[in-house]
Amino acid sequence: MTAKILRGRVLTFVSEPNGPDDHESYRYIEDGAVVVDQGQIVSVGEYNDGLKLAAPRAEVIDHRPGLILPGFIDTHIHYPQMQVIGSYAKDLLEWLNTYTFVEEQRFADAGHAARIASLFCDELVRHGTTTAAVYCTVHPQSAEAFFTEARKRDMRMIAGKVMMDRNAPEGLRDTPQRGYDESKALLEKWDGLGRLHYAITPRFALTSTHEQLEMTQDLVREFPDAYVQTHVNESLGEIAFAKELYPNLPDYVGIYEHYGLLGPKTLLGHCIHMTDREMAAMYETGSVAVFCPTSNLFIGSGLFDRDAMMAANVRIGVATDVGGGTSYSMLRTLDEGYKVLQLRGQRLSPLESFFMMTLGNARALSLEHKIGALAPGGDADIVVLDAKALPHMALKMEQVDSLGEELFLLQTCGDDRVVVETYVAGEAAKSKRH
Ligand SMILES: [Zn+2]
Structure with missing residues (x-):
């Protein structure tokens, strides 16, 4: 060198x-x-x-x-969805069940995971992205493959094995204990190695039982410096289902709040349909709302309300969310973000956009002393x-x-x-x- x-x-x-x-x-x-x-x-x-x-x-x-x-920094992306990008569906739940949950089962094969992890890193680099917060699949070998590839390239990457134990095909379900054990082993092996960071990754409330979220809370208590990444308030059908599954909790963000999963290193993807109470809970815990414009437009989930988030002093990141998102490019992402905000009657200046894809996202990841x-x-x-x-x-x-x-x-x-x-x-x- x-x-x-x-x-x-x-x-x-x-x-x-x-x-x-x-x-x-x-x-x-x-x-x-x-x-x-x-x-x-x-x-x-x-x-x-x-x-x-x-x-x-x-x-x-x-x-x-x-x-x-x-x-550039991407604060929410799914590497196993490289071959899901551009899939035709009516809404989030149909898209997940028809394509994503089928494709992700292929990552039980470590060879497939290694091939896609390498192509994924190539794609990020081609688009100028040097750090990302990445979802793997439920299979620990998918996270092994990703961390191995990122380590080989000496990239600063955040990633985690998805935890999910219900409402998904059998091949994509772990159990509360397995999710805990596998996440812990991966975290202990990879977190802090080179420029790698671990994210405790319950996919979302719909695919985790109470028991799994309780054990996720145990992990967060044991590893308070680890990231937590999940999804919230993306589509109306998803929100209705979350309320059915957790009827005694006040709202969707309240589910993660109840299980102690909010905090300054928590990244909540989408945050489109938010109540004032939810935004206040995010502000109080320093949690980050991750705006995924190409995904939100493609899946038809809704328009992120950046002004409301800023008025509530909620920290904001911006991300591609490939494969719900349609481009690996942060430039394309902010272009669509600009259009989403235009439809909302909100302004996003070019300086703010370029801040968001660099220092803004570094701050969202609490990594501004290293990158951005x-x-x-x-x-x-x-x-x-x-x-x-x-x-x-x-x-x-x-x-x-x-x-x-x-x-x-x-x-x-x-x-x-x-x-x-x-x-x-x-x-x-x-x-x-x-
Ligand atoms: Zn996502």
Whole structure:
């Protein structure tokens, strides 16, 4: 591993933008340099020849006029659903039962899991994503396969074996005890190894019995620093079913609250149909609402209410949710997020979007000291974008004269093709594979 000096236009956020003109929220360097070594960022600043003199053996990689940003972060995605993406169904429950619960059974085969885990990491890198919070299947071998692949690539990844013991085919059910034992063994083996983190992963209240959620609570008590990831309030049919299964609890978020699963490292996917009480419970526990726009539109689940979440001071992340989601790209995801909020009459400025896919999501994962920003001592997970990569974008760029406009074009028209390079722990990972 040699030191590298990445030269280009450097953009990194320092705080959450307060509207489209909040120039204090980011640092932008027109002729900038990010110096990386041993997988970490050493310095960030103006490019000058002194950098090369100080590190004569460092390789200078000239990405000008590319835009150098922290690698994108995806806070909710299912790696076993790579072959579920684009499946035709009327709603969430039909989609789960017809496609997802059939496909996920194939992950009992460790060979299949290993193949998909590798293709999945390729796909993330191709799209500029360097960290994700990932659901595996109920099979411990699916989590083994994913962690093995992420470790091999030295990626910062969060993942967990799904726990589910009812309302699913037999091949996808564990038991409260098995779910507990398998999760614990995986957590003890992988959490903290390299850049890996474990997420305790009850799929959602519909597929877990009271006994399973009780044993999940035991795990959370034993491992208070582990993540918890699950789904909540995605579709109306799902919510009605959750209420039937847990009639004595006040609401859907209240189920997770009752079993002690809320907290600052808890990621709740979707959070579309929320009550004030539920938002207050999330705020009080520091739990994170994860906005999954392409999935919510594709499955027809509903429109996330970002303003209400912000008014309630609930922490927010944003995610692809592949395979309910339709793209691995965080650019496509924020484009659809923008449209969801337009339909709600809410504003999402390009600065806020790019904050969300980088530092915002790092904060949602409580990992802002490691990822999400270009700062000395942080992980050298970096993406380089080119807003002129496609002819129609290059043409539009003739009329673009501000950073905000360029970011908005990248979000509106960009995808994996605008990602020039993705660095994982300081190593070029996209060009190496394709
Ligand atoms: Zn999901």
